[in-house]
Amino acid sequence: MKIALAGVGDVGLCLAIEFCKSEDEVVVLTSSIKPVLEHLDAEIRLTDYSVDDLKQKLDDCDAVVSALSGPNEFYISAHSNILEVCxxxxxxxxxxxxxxxxxxxxxxxxxxxxxxxxxxxxxxxRSQHGVKWTMICHGWFMEYVLPGAKNPLREIGLAWAMNHSTKTFDVYADGLQKVTLTSTADTARAVLAILRDSIDNCADLSPVTLLAGQTLTYRELFQLIKSRDPAWKSNPVTFSEVLGDIFEGLKGNDPGVAVHQMRILGFTNANHNPKGKALEWGTGVLQGLRATTVEEFLDQAEAGKCK
Incomplete structure (x- = not known):
């Protein structure tokens, strides 16, 4: 396959690195040249994400994977233009x-x-039928269990339960809500397998594709982290506390309110991909693939195998 990856921010770069380990040809679409791209075994193509330009940049590709984010107007226009070109x-x-x-x-x-x-x-x-598509849902990226120096993804503060600088773990309500953690590498390998199956076998794609590396409750994740480093402390967080922060943020037009809106996820199962709904590793589309557990991931990080 020849895969185009649109956007090489933190997530995009992690996906690109793993894509380049495969036998597939990789094209990276970016609006500007970045030093980190020099080490990728991929063809770099500059684009302004307009329809006319994307027609040339995607002409020889089999699929497009997007890691583009906001602002909102750009997100809509860039994705709309990619869809139109496809x-x-x-x-x-x-x-x-x-x-x-x-x-x-x-x-x-x-x-x-x-x-x-x-x-x-x-x-x-949803309103078109000529392009096959699916939304990949993996829970949280497992990289967030790592401290900043080893985590290749951007710092998101209170949006994630773990404060690595203070070794404080936010436990939402009773901590029994489930969270699914999947590494960027496992996610990337699964994406390639999903696309390869659809392209080679003309298989249909579901609108939503769930992946699940490892699923734990927040309380279980805290205990796992604490068992490896007893310095970690739990910090009980109430729903009313988070709602209050959201209310104050909206009242003051604070752009940082998005962080508190993310905290709502901790009181729900929004980042839980249930067994039976998620693709099963090692069989079917994911034949030959297995997911990394949190313990394995932490061991790899300690051994210097994770950034």
Whole structure:
């Protein structure tokens, strides 16, 4: 396959690194040249994400995977233009939009700050039939269990339960809500397998594809982390506390309110991909693949195998 990856922010770069380990040809679409791209075994193509430009950049590709994020207007226009080009293309007929994270099967309205924007793109995808597409949902990226120096993804503060600088773990309510953690590498390998199956076997794609590396309750994750480093302390967080922070943020037009809106996920199962709904590792589409557990991931990080 020849895969185009649109956007090489933190998530995009992690996906690109893993894509380049495969036997597939990789094209990276980016609006500007970045030093980190010099070490990728991929063809770098500059684009302004307009329809006319994308027609040239995607002409020889089989599929597009997007890791593009906001601002909102750009997210909508870039994804709409990619979809339009794929609909006109004779070859590039597979598209994975930039969704990631949330179990969109059960929680399509989360997170609050982006659901409306993403729904615009989703409706465009649903209203056409010439391009095969799926939204990949993996829970949280496992990289967030790592401290900043080893985590290749951007710092998101209170949006994630673990504060590595203070070794404080937020436990939402009773801590029994489940969270699914999947590494970026496992996610990338699964994406390639899903696309390869659809392209080679003309298999249909479900609108939502759930992946599940390892699922734990927040309380179980805290105990796992604490068992490896007793310095970690739990910090009980109440729903009313988070709602109050959201209210104050909205009242003051604080852009940082998005962080508190993300905290709502901890009181729900929005980042839980249930067994039976998620693809099963080692069989079917994911034949030959296995998921990394949190313990294995932490061991790899300690051995210097994770960034």
């Amino acid at each position: 609909s006109q293309s004779r070859r590039c007929k597979h598209f994975i939009p930039s969704e990631w994270n949330i179990n969109l099967d059960d929680f399509p309205d989360q997170p609050m700050f982006s659901s409306a924007t993403h729904e615009v793109v989703r409706n465009k995808l």
